[in-house]
Structures are given as C-alpha cells and as structure tokens.
Amino acid sequence: MDDVHGRSPVRPAAPVPPTRNLRLLSALRALRANPITLFPRQAYVEPVLALGRGRRSILLVNDPCTIGHVLVDNAGNYVKSRLQQDVLAPGLGEGLLTAEGARWQATRRITAPLFSPRAVATLLEDMRSCALAMRDRWLARPQPGETVDLAAEFQRLTYEVVSRTLFSGALDADRAGVHAEMAVYFDSIGRLDLSGVLGLPGWWPRPAHHRAAPAIRSLRQQIKAAVSARLGDEEHEREDLLERLSRAADPATGQMLSAGQVVDNVLTFLAAGHETTANALSWIAYLLSLDPAAEAAVVDEIAACAPMGIADARALDRLSFTRAVINEALRLYPPAPFIGREAIEDDRICGREIRPGAQILIAPWVVHRHRAHWSEPDMFRPQRFLDDCGDRRRPFLPFGLGPRICIGQRFAMQEMLIVLSAILPAFRFEPVDPDRVFPLARVTLSPAGGLPVRLVPR
Numbered sequence: 001m002d003d004v005h006g007r008s009p010v011r012p013a014a015p016v017p018p019t020r021n022l023r024l025l026s027a028l029r030a031l032r033a034n035p036i037t038l039f040p041r042q043a044y045v046e047p048v049l050a051l052g053r054g055r056r057s058i059l060l061v062n063d064p065c066t067i068g069h070v071l072v073d074n075a076g077n078y079v080k081s082r083l084q085q086d087v088l089a090p091g092l093g094e095g096l097l098t099a100e101g102a103r104w105q106a107t108r109r110i111t112a113p114l115f116s117p118r119a120v121a122t123l124l125e126d127m128r129s130c131a132l133a134m135r136d137r138w139l140a141r142p143q144p145g146e147t148v149d150l151a152a153e154f155q156r157l158t159y160e161v162v163s164r165t166l167f168s169g170a171l172d173a174d175r176a177g178v179h180a181e182m183a184v185y186f187d188s189i190g191r192l193d194l195s196g197v198l199g200l201p202g203w204w205p206r207p208a209h210h211r212a213a214p215a216i217r218s219l220r221q222q223i224k225a226a227v228s229a230r231l232g233d234e235e236h237e238r239e240d241l242l243e244r245l246s247r248a249a250d251p252a253t254g255q256m257l258s259a260g261q262v263v264d265n266v267l268t269f270l271a272a273g274h275e276t277t278a279n280a281l282s283w284i285a286y287l288l289s290l291d292p293a294a295e296a297a298v299v300d301e302i303a304a305c306a307p308m309g310i311a312d313a314r315a316l317d318r319l320s321f322t323r324a325v326i327n328e329a330l331r332l333y334p335p336a337p338f339i340g341r342e343a344i345e346d347d348r349i350c351g352r353e354i355r356p357g358a359q360i361l362i363a364p365w366v367v368h369r370h371r372a373h374w375s376e377p378d379m380f381r382p383q384r385f386l387d388d389c390g391d392r393r394r395p396f397l398p399f400g401l402g403p404r405i406c407i408g409q410r411f412a413m414q415e416m417l418i419v420l421s422a423i424l425p426a427f428r429f430e431p432v433d434p435d436r437v438f439p440l441a442r443v444t445l446s447p448a449g450g451l452p453v454r455l456v457p458r
C-alpha cells in the first residue's frame with residue numbers, strides 16, 4: 001500500500017523470524033545474544049503461544065483482551081516476573097520500577113505529583129535548553145558533515161535532561177562517571193543469563209551480577225552523598241524529585257521512604273528516565289533518514305507550528321504528524337521491548353490454566369508487529385496513527401498499561417517533541433552504513449553498536 005506521499009513505505013531493519021521454535025541450545029544462545037531474534041513466525045500470528053516446554057515455559061500473550069486482563073483488569077494477580085526482577089532488582093532494589101505491593105503504592109503516590117500534566121509542562125524550558133545546547137555543540141563542530149554516534153549523543157542529552165529537571169543537577173559532579181557506570185550495569189545485567197532463564201535460586205552465582213557489582217556500589221555511594229548533601233541544605237527550596245523522595249510523606253499513610261529506598265528510587269528514575277527516551281530518539285532519527293518525505297513533513301510542521309521554537313505545551317499539541325512519527329517509531333522499536341509478569345494465584349487466560357508462578361511475557365516488540373492487528377506491520381508508515389487514531393483495538397503499549405504504566409510517559413513525549421523541534425530544523429542525519437543498523441534487545445532496545453551518522457547542516 002502506498003503512503004500519503006504516493007510512495008511505497010519503508011521497511012526498516014528487523015530480524016527475520018525463524019520458521020519454527022528454535023531447539024533448546026540455539027534458543028538459549030539467541031536469548032543471550034539478542035532475544036528479539038528468538039520469536040518464531042507463529043509468535044506474530046497467534047493470540048497466545050507457549051515458548052519452551054514444561055515448567056520453565058513462558059506464555060507469550062498477544063491478544064489485546066488478554067493483555068488487558070493481565071495488565072489492567074486482574075493486575076493484582078500478576079507481579080513483575082522473576083526474569084525481569086533478576087535483571088533489574090540487583091541495581092534498582094525497591095525503586096518504583098521493581099517494588100511491589102504497599103511499598104510500590106506508597107512510592108507511586110509520593111512521586112506521581114511530579115509527573116502530572118501541569119508539573120511536566122513546567123520542565124519544558126529546561127528540556128529545551130538542554131536540546132539547544134546539544135544542537136549548538138554540533139553547530140560549533142569544525143567540520144560540517146562530521147560523523148558522530150547519534151545514539152551516544154542522545155544518551156548524554158537525555159541523561160542531562162533527567163539530571164537537570166528531576167534532580168536539579170545534584171548528581172552532576174561526575175556526570176560522565178555516573179553515566180559510564182550505568183552503562184556497565186545495563187550492559188552486563190541486561191544480558192539474560194542462563195541461571196535466570198532456568199529459574200535457578202537467588203544464591204546461585206550469576207557472573208553478570210558479579211561484573212556489575214562495582215559499578216552499582218559506586219553509583220549508590222555517589223547517590224547517597226547527593227542525598228545527604230540535599231538533606232543538609234536547608235537554605236535552598238526546591239521542588240524536584242530528590243526533594244520529594246527525601247522529605248515527602250505518603251499522602252495516604254504519612255510514612256516517608258527509608259534512606260535505602262530513596263537511593264533505589266534515584267537510581268531507578270535516572271536509569272528508566274534516560275535510556276529509553278535516548279533509544280526512542282535514535283530510532284526516530286534512523287527512520288526519518290530512511291524516509292526523506294516523512295522527514296520533510298516533520299520539518300515543515302515544526303516550521304509552521306513552532307517557528308520560534310517550542311514556547312509552551314500548547315505548541316506541542318499542534319505537532320500531530322511529528323507525534324505520529326514518534327508513535328510509529330515506538331511501535332516498530334519499542335524501547336522497553338518486554339513486559340514480564342508472574343501469576344500469584346490460579347487464573348484462566350485464553351482457555352489455559354494459569355498456575356501460581358506461571359511466567360507471562362507481553363512483548364511490545366511482538367505485539368506491535370502482530371499480523372492480526374496491524375496492516376504492513378514491518379513498514380514505517382506514521383500516517384497510520386493519523387488515519388486510525390480512533391481505533392482503540394490495536395494493541396499499542398510502548399509505555400505499558402494499567403497501574404504499572406510508565407510514570408514518565410508524558411515527560412518522555414514532551415522531551416522527544418522538544419528535542420526533535422530543536423534539532424531537525426538545523427540538521428539532517430545520514431547513517432554512515434544504514435545496512436548495518438540493527439535492533440539489539442538488552443533491558444532496552446537500542447541500535448547495536450550505536451548509530452554512526454553524518455550530521456548534515458541544513
């Protein structure tokens with residue numbers, strides 16, 4: 001089907017699914033190297049599919065009603081899965097992303113006011129100045145058309161945004177160091193290891209945890225120092241996340257977070273708040289580089305709707321095609337490609353008995369490319385988000401669903417719109433080797449080996 005410009009839509013990089021389930025050893029190898037290569041063709045067609053056999057099998061759920069059942073209607077029966085906790089909890093402890101029950105509820109109540117529409121709108125100017133600083137850095141390069149790793153540039157930018165907006169720069173003393181340690185943490189623990197997949201007990205030695213331990217220790221020490229400095233500073237009033245985590249009480253119970261929980265949450269928001277958005281921006285830039293007409297439409301829209309740059313949140317609402325491009329990038333390359341859950345009690349889904357401990361996988365990577373729900377699922381066609389915007393049946397969940405939906409969704413959308421409107425009028429991006437761009441799933445979905453591009457000034 002042709003797109004709005006009368007051209008065939010673009011097919012961006014993706015693995016070719018194997019025709020059937022891989023044998024155990026190949027499956028384990030694929031799981032460790034890049035789990036998105038593991039899903040067989042059937043996975044993109046069936047409403048539910050058991051991956052693996054017996055007690056260790058994982059139920060892949062694609063059917064929109066069943067996804068709603070697990071994540072929304074019966075969410076109380078499904079906690080974060082063992083595999084997901086195995087990857088995240090060693091670093092993030094009992095932060096908002098990994099906590100359960102009363103502790104999660106209290107933390108969500110304490111942090112939610114900072115992510116309300118009004119609160120996020122107040123961060124607009126800080127986000128914009130971070131984005132413009134990156135653009136100006138690029139403009140100041142001695143060689144126009146120089147090659148940069150755009151993925152690394154976006155990681156740095158989104159880290160700066162989180163650091164400035166949520167922590168008022170309290171963790172900026174060694175920003176590069178914190179950033180590097182976080183990369184070590186994600187790269188080692190982000191690889192599924194065999195002991196986790198096989199469900200070995202917690203005391204079983206896990207090499208990835210061992211490798212990540214020094215980075216996690218150092219990160220926690222730096223965060224503890226920043227929290228102490230803030231608690232000791234009675235002079236300056238701030239209304240940021242660090243302040244809320246350290247001093248605010250849960251409105252329902254009056255209780256405050258413990259010192260350890262504050263550190264867990266600072267690390268959680270630093271990690272969850274920059275890595276995902278950076279990857280989304282990389283994928284958007286990659287997709288636009290493949291589709292010059294869509295790129296021109298975004299640049300024209302930004303010029304028409306925000307000629308002097310984004311001044312307020314209302315200007316963001318007018319960027320409807322740019323928003324469709326962002327959504328289409330989040331569909332094709334969901335930065336959080338897997339959502340794992342574990343049943344607490346018996347349940348029944350899609351005619352199957354679910355026993356306590358059953359592992360459920362909802363994979364936006366698969367759901368967003370499912371043959372039953374999307375036409376031309378592997379094609380880049382942003383227009384689909386404008387044509388069918390009333391169609392709520394399509395399962396689109398880059399930010400999750402239900403009570404555990406991403407608290408930073410609005411923050412991330414605003415940030416992406418602001419970054420695009422700051423940089424796209426000044427530059428276009430030419431991937432150095434578009435054929436080598438390939439999605440790699442760790443905790444998040446990033447371009448394997450970064451995204452080397454030529455920065456071409458307009």
Ligand code: HEM
Nearest residue numbers: 096097272273276277280335336398399400404406408412
């Ligand atoms: C494009 C960017 C982002 C994507 C795709 C994304 C995706 C997600 C997803 C899928 C979940 C739900 C996980 C689950 O149900 O197991 C989640 C949760 C979360 N996200 Fe995001 N996220 C993004 C940006 C952000 C930002 C900017 C922040 C903070 C500033 C953030 C903080 C969190 C936190 C703290 C949670 C846990 C919420 C809870 O369990 O109550 N995320 N995110």
